[in-house]
Amino acid sequence: MSGASIDLLAQAVAFLAVFTLGISVAVYLLMDLRHRQQLQRQARRVTLAAHLIPPLTPQALHTLWSRCNRASRKILEEILTDRCRLAEGEERSGAAQFLMGIGIYDRWLQEIRQGRKSRRAQAARKLGYVHDRRGVEALVAAAGDSYALVRLAVALSLGRLKDPAGLPGLIHLAQGRTKTIPDLTLAAALAACAEGCSSLIAGLLRAPHVQTRVIGAWALSEVADETSLPALSDAIRDPDPEVRAKVARALGRVPEERSLNLLSALARDPVPFVRVRALDALGKQKSSAAEPLVLGGLDDHMPEVRNRAAAALRQIYGMKAGLIAKVHAAGSRRSFNTLISEWERAGFLHTLVAGLITRDWVRFVETQETIRVLIAAGMTQALVNMVLVFPGVKVRLRLLRLLVAEPRANVMADLLALIGRPGCDPRVAQAIRKVAVMSPPISSADIKSDTV
Amino acid sequence: MPISWLFQLAWVVKVLVLGYFISLNGLCFVILFLSICWCRRYRRAADVQAIDFDALEKLEKLVPPVTLVVPAYNEERVIVQSVRSLLGITYPSIEIVAVSDGSTDGTIEELIRSFSLYQADVRPSGALATQPVRAVYVSAIEPRLVVIDKQNGGKADALNTGINFCQTPYFLAMDADSLVEPEALTCAVRVILEDPERVVAVGGIVRGVNGSIVDAGRVRRPSLQWNFWVIIQMVEYLRSFLAGRAGWSLINGLLIVPGAFGLFQKAACVKVGGYSTDTVTEDLELILRLHRYARDRRLGWRVAFAPDAVCWTEMPTTARALGRQRKRWQEGLWQTLSRHSDMYFQPRYGVVGMLSVPHHVLHELGGPLVELSSLLLFPVFYSLGLVNWEELAVYLALAFFLGTLFSLAAILLDQVLFPRHRFPRDVLLLLALSLLENFGYRQMSMYWRLVASWNYLFGRISWRVSTRTGFATRAE
Numbered sequence: 001m002s003g004a005s006i007d008l009l010a011q012a013v014a015f016l017a018v019f020t021l022g023i024s025v026a027v028y029l030l031m032d033l034r035h036r037q038q039l040q041r042q043a044r045r046v047t048l049a050a051h052l053i054p055p056l057t058p059q060a061l062h063t064l065w066s067r068c069n070r071a072s073r074k075i076l077e078e079i080l081t082d083r084c085r086l087a088e089g090e091e092r093s094g095a096a097q098f099l100m101g102i103g104i105y106d107r108w109l110q111e112i113r114q115g116r117k118s119r120r121a122q123a124a125r126k127l128g129y130v131h132d133r134r135g136v137e138a139l140v141a142a143a144g145d146s147y148a149l150v151r152l153a154v155a156l157s158l159g160r161l162k163d164p165a166g167l168p169g170l171i172h173l174a175q176g177r178t179k180t181i182p183d184l185t186l187a188a189a190l191a192a193c194a195e196g197c198s199s200l201i202a203g204l205l206r207a208p209h210v211q212t213r214v215i216g217a218w219a220l221s222e223v224a225d226e227t228s229l230p231a232l233s234d235a236i237r238d239p240d241p242e243v244r245a246k247v248a249r250a251l252g253r254v255p256e257e258r259s260l261n262l263l264s265a266l267a268r269d270p271v272p273f274v275r276v277r278a279l280d281a282l283g284k285q286k287s288s289a290a291e292p293l294v295l296g297g298l299d300d301h302m303p304e305v306r307n308r309a310a311a312a313l314r315q316i317y318g319m320k321a322g323l324i325a326k327v328h329a330a331g332s333r334r335s336f337n338t339l340i341s342e343w344e345r346a347g348f349l350h351t352l353v354a355g356l357i358t359r360d361w362v363r364f365v366e367t368q369e370t371i372r373v374l375i376a377a378g379m380t381q382a383l384v385n386m387v388l389v390f391p392g393v394k395v396r397l398r399l400l401r402l403l404v405a406e407p408r409a410n411v412m413a414d415l416l417a418l419i420g421r422p423g424c425d426p427r428v429a430q431a432i433r434k435v436a437v438m439s440p441p442i443s444s445a446d447i448k449s450d451t452v
Numbered sequence: 453m454p455i456s457w458l459f460q461l462a463w464v465v466k467v468l469v470l471g472y473f474i475s476l477n478g479l480c481f482v483i484l485f486l487s488i489c490w491c492r493r494y495r496r497a498a499d500v501q502a503i504d505f506d507a508l509e510k511l512e513k514l515v516p517p518v519t520l521v522v523p524a525y526n527e528e529r530v531i532v533q534s535v536r537s538l539l540g541i542t543y544p545s546i547e548i549v550a551v552s553d554g555s556t557d558g559t560i561e562e563l564i565r566s567f568s569l570y571q572a573d574v575r576p577s578g579a580l581a582t583q584p585v586r587a588v589y590v591s592a593i594e595p596r597l598v599v600i601d602k603q604n605g606g607k608a609d610a611l612n613t614g615i616n617f618c619q620t621p622y623f624l625a626m627d628a629d630s631l632v633e634p635e636a637l638t639c640a641v642r643v644i645l646e647d648p649e650r651v652v653a654v655g656g657i658v659r660g661v662n663g664s665i666v667d668a669g670r671v672r673r674p675s676l677q678w679n680f681w682v683i684i685q686m687v688e689y690l691r692s693f694l695a696g697r698a699g700w701s702l703i704n705g706l707l708i709v710p711g712a713f714g715l716f717q718k719a720a721c722v723k724v725g726g727y728s729t730d731t732v733t734e735d736l737e738l739i740l741r742l743h744r745y746a747r748d749r750r751l752g753w754r755v756a757f758a759p760d761a762v763c764w765t766e767m768p769t770t771a772r773a774l775g776r777q778r779k780r781w782q783e784g785l786w787q788t789l790s791r792h793s794d795m796y797f798q799p800r801y802g803v804v805g806m807l808s809v810p811h812h813v814l815h816e817l818g819g820p821l822v823e824l825s826s827l828l829l830f831p832v833f834y835s836l837g838l839v840n841w842e843e844l845a846v847y848l849a850l851a852f853f854l855g856t857l858f859s860l861a862a863i864l865l866d867q868v869l870f871p872r873h874r875f876p877r878d879v880l881l882l883l884a885l886s887l888l889e890n891f892g893y894r895q896m897s898m899y900w901r902l903v904a905s906w907n908y909l910f911g912r913i914s915w916r917v918s919t920r921t922g923f924a925t926r927a928e
Contacts, residue, residue, distance in 0.1 A: 020860075157507075182503065182642070184645060
């Protein structure tokens with residue numbers, strides 16, 4: 001290679017090195033500048049926000065506005081918009097009136113119609129903070145916007161405004177199937193607007209597209225009342241399981257005998273997650289008429305369905321101890337285990353054991369009976385552990401008495417093992433020693449198998 | 453004759469190195485471009501916040517519940533703070549399943565003491581095969597928490613146990629030593645809800661908590677620790693996530709969802725058999741199996757990335773600890789890619805088969821070998837006069853320039869779109885280390901990866917345990 005080309009190469013390498021270093025310095029300076037600007041802006045925002053505490057009168061606010069330069073006005077607009085979003089009562093209405101009076105609201109209306117796409121999205125978002133008929137109309141019109149983020153902002157704003165006049169826009173969005181708007185966002189917005197007038201969205205259940213029907217059923221699951229029952233009863237035969245599952249959820253809101261009949265059909269649906277939703281809805285209805293159906297769900301071949309049935313029973317009866325004995329006597333081992341497992345996850349054992357010091361005699365006896373059932377079913381490990389950890393020595397001693405009264409394998413060994421563990425109360429330890437002396441250890445061979 | 457043979461060898465090596473160099477940097481440029489496009493689009497969508505609990509109160513009842521599965525092995529120093537941080541997540545419907553994987557320290561005792569746990573007869577609803585469960589605890593004061601004590605079986609086994617006890621349609625797999633930002637879960641769920649039929653996994657971004665002020669399980673003031681290894685890792689993480697995974701996510705070629713923050717559809721994971729317990733990078737292996745399962749059955753599943761779902765984790769602070777971590781990752785990569793070797797260049801696996809997997813094989817597994825051979829052979833060739841120093845200089849300068857450019861682009865993307873480190877000093881440190889990483893660190897990284905490759909090829913893989921120091925709190 002010639003000397004000239006070597007020089008050229010050296011220059012190229014040097015250029016690359018300088019270029020890289022230059023970019024690094026530029027990035028740093030840019031970030032530093034940005035950081036400083038942000039700090040200045042935050043400081044200015046804090047100063048302006050301080051002026052608004054306590055909320056200013058309209059005249060004082062106008063005076064402050066007239067004194068501000070362009071940048072400060074922008075910050076003031078942001079503060080007032082935030083106030084419309086977060087504040088309540090007079091503070092909120094005062095800020096909204098000012099934004100309207102000063103012409104900012106009109107500017108948003110103009111931007112949502114004619115602005116660039118990012119401006120349109122911002123305006124659509126901001127229009128949701130101030131309730132006004134013109135804003136709702138503009139948002140409904142913007143539901144057909146070509147830019148997906150504008151449509152998303154429209155859905156959120158209409159949902160925030162909770163105005164039934166916004167429903168046409170939301171229904172248009174639901175039928176348009178925009179991917180940027182999650183189904184549940186649209187459903188929540190529809191539900192917010194259709195509160196008290198659910199029949200307005202019941203028509204979505206007859207839409208040709210599955211996604212629209214799902215959104216409709218989902219929205220109804222939050223606002224359904226007896227007026228939507230005809231539409232829901234038709235929809236339980238929908239070919240799409242997702243729609244049927246959402247319909248089940250909606251039926252859970254309608255406390256009527258007819259809805260119970262419809263739910264009983266859905267509780268036998270071939271698709272497991274529809275059965276799950278139906279059992280969930282039956283639990284929400286809290287009607288004891290649903291008990292046979294829910295008890296049937298406890299023996300389903302799918303664990304999710306069984307768990308939901310146990311949860312539904314908990315919702316209906318509130319972890320009633322007596323139900324344990326009932327399921328123990330009537331159901332299979334699988335049903336019983338599922339019930340105990342699900343309830344214990346919700347703190348059943350703690351609540352149950354607390355019943356040993358209640359003054360309510362009926363509950364006390366029921367608690368004792370349930371504990372005996374649990375011991376008979378071989379679920380002693382958790383009860384023995386309760387003897388160690390339950391807050392309240394009186395309860396622990398009563399529980400201990402129940403445990404030793406029923407001869408079960410390994411119980412005494414487990415209890416004796418508690419003595420050495422940290423946190424074991426000396427009185428409990430003494431009681432365990434005492435009963436250990438009185439009753440000889442029982443081996444598992446002496447006990448019949450734990451079949452239910 | 454020997455000289456002519458050496459000439460031919462030099463030519464072959466030069467062509468190989470050049471081919472490697474062009475393919476790696478060309479692909480990285482394309483992915484960087486895609487990442488920039490995707491991050492901008494994501495930021496714009498995130499600004500409108502499709503899941504806005506403030507705007508739509510009813511959303512709180514409609515969003516799907518999520519179970520946070522927290523595997524823990526000897527994490528007594530951080531476990532309580534981690535669980536507290538998780539309980540502070542703003543997502544309305546969460547359950548926490550903490551799994552102690554046969555811990556030999558006071559992990560379970562700490563949890564029992566802090567959350568008034570008591571043993572309960574809770575049974576799993578799933579049927580993934582795992583090591584036996586010793587006890588299940590529920591909390592008397594926190595109904596959303598379930599703690600499982602099981603025999604040791606590794607992180608994957610603990611995650612599978614957590615999945616078995618999960619009762620929600622989605623679960624978040626994470627590390628016990630990580631802190632999740634309160635909004636992170638909502639951000640990740642939003643990505644799923646935009647396309648719930650197809651998105652089965654979402655990965656978040658991992659950032660280093662070292663040097664930041666942590667209070668009540670939350671990172672209050674993100675800052676960088678004055679430690680070479682920590683800052684260099686931050687640069688690497690930013691480059692990997694923002695200039696890499698974002699682009700792969702756009703074309704559905706993402707292979708890695710971080711173990712510290714991965715949101716999964718439970719049904720999909722159960723269908724593919726849960727986590728594999730015989731690899732050291734179970735997260736990568738699971739993602740590859742999800743891709744394979746979906747493409748075999750034409751299900752159209754997607755694995756996505758959420759750059760604003762931030763998870764803070766403690767990074768190794770010494771070269772030794774970092775080396776152990778990197779070796780483990782490289783060994784895991786070898787294991788997983790060997791297991792899925794039938795996916796290479798298979799059109800039926802789409803972008804994953806034709807681009808992602810070959811990229812990982814050629815550039816991640818083969819990279820250290822190419823770099824080592826070029827480092828060893830070029831001086832020999834130069835001393836024999838088979839290559840000239842100008843070629844060498846151009847190669848090194850370009851390698852340095854392009855490597856730095858990717859790091860700078862990642863830092864810029866981070867600062868403009870998803871800023872966390874706002875102090876100029878932190879930015880300056882990141883920039884400085886992005887320039888310096890080519891001198892020394894890159895070669896060390898290559899060495900660790902080579903050692904790991906050697907270990908894999910000659911059967912010396914072992915799980916290396918890292919020690920935790922706990923998070924720095926405001927009081928400290």
